[in-house]
Amino acid sequence: MDKEAARDYVRMRVIRDLKPLLDAQIAAAMGIRLTLVRDKSRRFVHITDPAQIAQALNAGDEGASYWTYTKPPRHRHRGPDEPGAR
Secondary structure, eight states: HHHHHHHHHHHHHHHHHHHHHHHHHHHHOOOOEEEEETTTTOEEEEEEOOOHHHHHHHHHTTTTTTEEEEEOOOOOOSTTOOOOOO
């Protein structure tokens, strides 16, 4: 595949998945919160249901039955209209 065909392929993929890509970038820019709870086999699993998260937080047993993590915001050092290095 030549360079121009590769660029076209990347453009097509980005346009096709634009909404989830933008949602992920915005979440990363703002910081990402994760809540993990222990399942029946005592392994931690990621939960996203607000009712399950509230139940875990109200249990008051962080570390034993649930963990919360925050991934710090990602910062860019250039403006949104400034081109990156090419």
